[in-house]
Amino acid sequence: MRSVTKYDVVIAGAGPAGLATALYLLRSRPDFAARIVALEKSRHPRVKVCAGGLIPKTMLALRELGLELEVPAVEVVRGVARTEVGDVDMYRGDPLCTVVRRDEFDASLARAARQAGLEIIENCRLLDVAQSQGEVRLTTDRGIFETGLVVGCDGSGSRVRASIFGQAKESVGRAVMTDLPVDPERTPEFLERRYRFDFRCVGAGVSGYAWSFPCLIGGRPHLNLGIYDQLPPHRGGDGARTGVLLEELRRAFPELALEALGKSAATFKAFPIRWFNAAERFTRGHVMLAGDAAGVDPLMGEGISCAFEHGRIAALAIADFLQGDADALARYDRELHQGALGRKLRMLAFAARRFYGPRHRWFFRLARISRKAQQVGVDWFNGAEHFDELPITALVAKWVGAVLFDRPVR
Ligand SMILES: Cc1cc2nc3c(=O)[nH]c(=O)nc-3n(C[C@H](O)[C@H](O)[C@H](O)COP(=O)(O)OP(=O)(O)OC[C@H]3O[C@@H](n4cnc5c(N)ncnc54)[C@H](O)[C@@H]3O)c2cc1C
Structure with a gap:
């Protein structure tokens, strides 16, 4: 026994x-x-x-x-969000991500x-x-x-x-990623200490975005590149979907040497996100x-x-x-x-239905209108100074104050 x-x-x-x-x-x-x-x-x-x-x-x-x-x-x-209707630049000097x-x-x-x-x-x-x-x-x-x-x-x-x-x-998404060694002197992610999110793949049917993050692997500068799909179709199999995601990842970063990506299973890693x-x-x-x-x-x-x-x-x-x-x-x-x-x-699930839905261009256009509104959104998402724990009424008051009356966000 x-x-x-x-x-x-x-x-x-x-x-x-x-x-x-x-x-x-x-x-x-x-x-x-x-x-x-x-x-x-x-x-x-x-x-x-x-x-x-x-x-x-x-x-x-x-x-x-x-x-x-x-x-x-x-x-x-610093952050750059690329969308089908234009870019959004995020910079205020304080950390967005580590x-x-x-x-x-x-x-x-x-x-x-x-x-x-x-x-x-x-x-x-x-x-x-x-x-x-x-x-x-x-x-x-x-x-x-x-x-x-x-x-x-x-x-x-x-x-x-x-x-x-x-x-x-049904509530399981999928992400695929790869790590690329880079020269930090020639790579904006290191020069400007920035990340990039690229939502243009939404137009191609991906419910998500591609990203590039600067990182250190064994002390050596790399870009971590990946793509997230919240709603991968369950038909067609993971293999076929991974092919689509890798193609969109390559399209998001045409300036990078990603020709080998997807040629063998060793060139990327995929994992579910519930x-x-x-x-x-x-x-x-x-x-x-x-x-x-x-x-x-x-x-x-x-x-x-x-x-x-x-x-x-x-x-x-x-x-x-x-x-x-x-x-x-x-x-x-x-x-x-x-x-x-x-x-x-x-609220993030609500936003996902809008930004990854059939009227995504309209919502991205809306999101680009006000820089102050973007700052409120980023602070809320990042939970800076527990901003995300504010009751909804306080959050709306912050938004109105910042966007309509030009008051400081924090
Ligand atoms: C490609 C990709 C990129 C991501 N990027 C980010 C990011 O930049 N920032 C971010 O915040 N989140 C990111 N995420 C999500 C993040 O990785 C997860 O949300 C996070 O790891 C969740 O932590 P966890 O402890 O719940 O699960 P995990 O980190 O998965 O830990 C689960 C642990 O359980 C162990 N385990 C699993 N099964 C068993 C078992 N049967 N018996 C015993 N042990 C078991 C595993 O070995 C593991 O150690 C990303 C996810 C993916 C797939």
């Missing part, structure tokens, strides 16, 4: 969502360290297909957790979580989850775990979600979902700040649950729907 290991809480997956959950929990309740464990199928530092863009909201979360960014990073202060490599960043989070007392069992793949009468049983390739509470932080292809919440795939769907539940019985497993930003596919925010909210629920609060898990679900993050994700 296989051995059974028991913990009060099991965090499935040690990416940003799982590690943020543990870090927030152990910051307020270090005495819970012996009662929780994280199970991770890989071993840090592990590869994660991601552009590694940390928006200011993520930097605020790191500060809140008392963590320094200890990994190589490129700070971006670009890291996810293997290094996630490994640094894992180190911090271990220092805070978290036990992480690596090379431990979760295979199945089942619950009955308040007990959750996790089958892994390293044995059986039993617990009173599981937090599913195992990413877009979450096994926890598939086992407990079902396999629905986005927030307000119709879904994020708690069932004694199982919660966080990060990509729950669903992140539908408009841009930005998920690291969501992972931290889910982690913060999950930690509050876990602490209450362990102290006998029977409503704590239902409250987590309510908070994800109705709290500041739920509101933000719903």
